[in-house]
Amino acid sequence: MPTPLEKARKNPDSMKAKILLSARHLFGEYGYHGVTTRMIANEVGIDISTLHYHWGDKESLYDAVVTDIHDEIIGVLKDVEKVAHGKSMTTRLNIAIDTVCDFLFAKPEVPKLVVVSAFTKTRPHGIKDDRLSQHVPNIAIAMGLAPDKKGVSPRDLARVLAIANAMYSFASGESSFKQLLKVEHKEYVSIVKDTLKFILTPAFTQETAQNLAVRS
């Protein structure tokens, strides 16, 4: 029994897939309550009833969007883990920043939706998604901050969150921040990557941190 989401993934040209794509975009842009089923149907160029026919009610569609995005993120994280494994901390960080940023900037609705769903509630049921946060401990281990699942302290998790927050914030806020920096997309991405490396590398690089501790 394939779910609607599985069907949409199987056939990217299907109506289900088109609806899912528009829903991702719009929910990311305006948030759950800021999007009406009519807006989605309109962007796809179909009637609302067609939308309901494929996805059921609004909440189901939103769930599908969140699940879809969640799975994509997990995939990217696993890619990073694979490529970064065994490398030095600096290299691991650079790979993580470059790979994740490329992904987030290629699909802007992903960071927007994650940020919105993490920071605001939906009314009235309060759709809660903690699946993403379940992967934070894995990142902590992959980054070499903790030896194993049991050895991950709240402090380690907070550091992983700091890294993730930084990337997601810059990606989600591109339209606002780009204006402030007075740069175009391409340069914005470049500056963001540089800034993230500038901020994160010293903190997580042992030698530098030790040198600083000695100096000061």
Place this chain on the structure above:
Amino acid sequence: MPTPLEKARKNPDSMKAKILLSARHLFGEYGYHGVTTRMIANEVGIDISTLHYHWGDKESLYDAVVTDIHDEIIGVLKDVEKVAHGKSMTTRLNIAIDTVCDFLFAKPEVPKLVVVSAFTKTRPHGIKDDRLSQHVPNIAIAMGLAPDKKGVSPRDLARVLAIANAMYSFASGESSFKQLLKVEHKEYVSIVKDTLKFILTPAFTQETAQNLAVRS
């Protein structure tokens, strides 16, 4: 001619002030479209018509909330500038992190609303607030990243944004992140401050060290 916002500030016990407070809370929690005028009126314990009598339409009230919060933030930033002036980079950072975090955690609706208003659009007019970002250059100067208003590069601005993003993200996402870290509020605040210092201090003190090394 005092505006409704000025009246509300003048008399904190007034109905206008009560409405403003509930509106801050609810808009921060659910976002613009996630809040109905009835929700606000209900939380205050009044009729919707009373709400409209005091604040006009929903958008005006939202504007007032954004302005109110904006002014508070500007106040805190000026405080930080005053206290941090002339101190070392490490001290400046510590003061900024402690002061701003204390403020953001004392009034959780502030970071939530800022993040939401920066990262999501409102429909249909797209209420855009770039007043806050106008202060970013000032922070760059106050932090010692640039000599004067003309010398602030996009890179400097991005670094200030990184600092601000980190604080706002941790404050906005407290409810999600606290759960993940499995700690209570007080410990969460402590961990966040430590993590911010851990991440930010090395980066910005290293640059200072590098600059000094280059000059000599």
Place this chain on the structure above:
DNA sequence: ATTTGTTTCCATCATATGATGCATAATTGC
């Protein structure tokens, strides 16, 4: 071609939502 199953849209409904008119109550100034 006929049947069967799938997809699409039109018309419509029930409720939610923003907003207002108006009568009444409370407050203020004198």
Place this chain on the structure above:
DNA sequence: GCAATTATGCATCATATGATGGAAACAAAT
């Protein structure tokens, strides 16, 4: 006290919104 002003709540409206029934169009299989 009394008039004038301000504040509050009830009833109501127009539109927005989520959702559905059912007819028609389309597709696939025999």
